[in-house]
Amino acid sequence: MEKISIADKMVNFMESASWIRKMFEEGARLKKEYGQDKVCDFSLGNPDLSPPEAFQETLEKAAADRSPGVHSYMPNAGLPGVRDKIAIQVAKDHEVEPGGDEIIMTCGAAGGLNIIFKAILNPGEEVIVPRPFFVEYHFYTDNHQGRLVPVDCNDDFSLDISAIAEAVTDRTKAVLINSPNNPSGAIYDEKSIEELARLLERMDKEKGQTIFLISDEPYRKLVFSGYHVPPLMKHYKNTIVTTSFSKDLSIPGERIGYVAVHPEVHHKALLLGALNLANRILGFVNAPALMQRVVAEVASQKVDTSIYERRRDLFAEILTRAGLSFTLPQGAFYFFPKSPIEDETKFVRTLQNELILAVPGSGFGLPGYFRLAFCVDDEVIKRSEDGFKKAVEKSLSWTRA
Ligand SMILES: Cc1ncc(COP(=O)(O)O)c(C=O)c1O
Structure with missing residues (x-):
């Protein structure tokens, strides 16, 4: 054969x-x-x-810029001025005060998740995820020799904290949540986020090892009347956020997003260094330059x-x-x-x-x-x-x- x-x-x-x-x-x-x-x-x-119109206008202005070096290679984490502006948006969303150094510009949330897993996972380490979840998570964890561990939600798709607690093992490296959720449309409320944060703090102490909370949140701004996506970093310092402008600005083809880490995350310098290197060696090198300059100006729009x-x-x-x-x-x-x-x-x-x-x-x-x-x-x-x-x-x- x-x-x-x-x-x-x-x-x-x-x-x-x-x-x-x-x-x-x-x-x-x-x-x-x-x-x-x-x-x-x-x-x-x-x-x-x-x-939004503001995106179109900013794009046209940015495209007309002929200054030397606008299309050059740059630091792998992105343009410093852009990262400072994105940090302001993260502060609003998460109620902590990160600086530009704690932001890494990425090729969408997909790029963000891949650099996070590359940065934190040793072979065989586990990522707990409430189901239902975005289908690509399986592939992204596998890309970096990790293992996805799905756990059930409650019937209304809210977080079942005890199911997450039961799934934690010595190999658990992270809990990955996505809210508003693809595919359920559920938003995990602040009370459940607080409970999850307390659980992870307890587990960090018990196991003597950091369990990261990874928040994949490309739908954060697509929220219906009467609902609100709570801050996460405010509740747990070992939080890593990734998101993109794919859905809130309707620009998925432009492949632009970012990773933000909590200013007090455990081993921050090592983590940021690993994320930076991952962006480079996974072949992204850096997020698209033109789009970085555009989204920095319209990061609060939707x-x-x-x-x-x-x-x-x-x-x-x-x-x-x-x-x-x-x-x-x-x-x-x-x-x-x-x-x-x-x-x-x-x-x-x-x-x-x-x-x-x-x-x-x-x-x-x-x-x-x-x-x-x-x-x-x-x-x-x-x-x-x-x-x-x-x-x-x-x-x-x-x-x-
Ligand atoms: C939950 C979730 N995470 C990540 C992504 C990937 O987003 P992006 O295209 O911005 O990389 C998607 C895309 O549909 C998604 O639904």
Whole structure:
């Protein structure tokens, strides 16, 4: 038999992640066969709103800058003036006072997570994550020889602190949280963050080893009326934050974000040095220069979140009328309803037959649910109502048969 020259691990990963490819291929086929405007595609978390006007204006100004060196290599952590401005935003979000030295500009939150794991993980060390979670976390921890340890949340997708406590072992290096959450839309409230912080402090003492709290927060500014994303650094000093401007400024293709470390984090100089080196040797070298200069000026801006909120409310009515149950998203732009039948992949296929594209919960570590991204036009949401009703009726008829 011919020997495969591609890494076994990558071949296996491609197979395990093949549902994403299959979904994509199936979506493309349906759009070709029935027409783009007939398919309701809720499969991708690709923001559809235009970036704020201030972003566009700042970009144009920055692009016109012809000063010597504007396109040069720079320190791996990013442009010093930019990092100072980002530190001001982190201070507002987290209620501590980091300096620019505690900020590393990155290629998105994905780049941020990879440099964090590279900086802190020894082979076999564990990262606890509440499920459901962003599918790429598995790959990112594996990239750096770590192991992801998913734990259950409560039924409403809030943090189950005792489940996290039970999962801690001598190999635990970090707890990774993402709030507002992809895919559930849940925001972990301040009380649960305080409890988590106290747990980690206790464990740090008991185990004699730092357990980092990593907060992946690209949806921090996409929050609906009545909700608020609490500060984290204020509650726990061994916190590392990573985020990006992908969702709040609607610029995911520009690959710009940052990592911020608490000013009193354990072994701060070593950690910052490791993050810096990781940015360089993972091949990012530094975050894109032009985008660094732009986001520094518009770091407090965001897209009009009332549009996402309007869509959330519209979608909630439609899903309710179709007989689906869900926890109302508090932020981000995803619904994560319960599948009306146990096998959610079968339900997702039934939705496909109605020209509705969704993603099975198995992909987020939680079978029995499915994800719907509502970064699509209101018309697409409205058009989906009949399809949802038919798919639910069909699925329930099997359970009755
Ligand atoms: C929870 C979460 N973390 C990280 C990322 C990666 O963000 P970025 O594209 O800014 O690197 C995403 C992207 O969808 C996400 O949903």
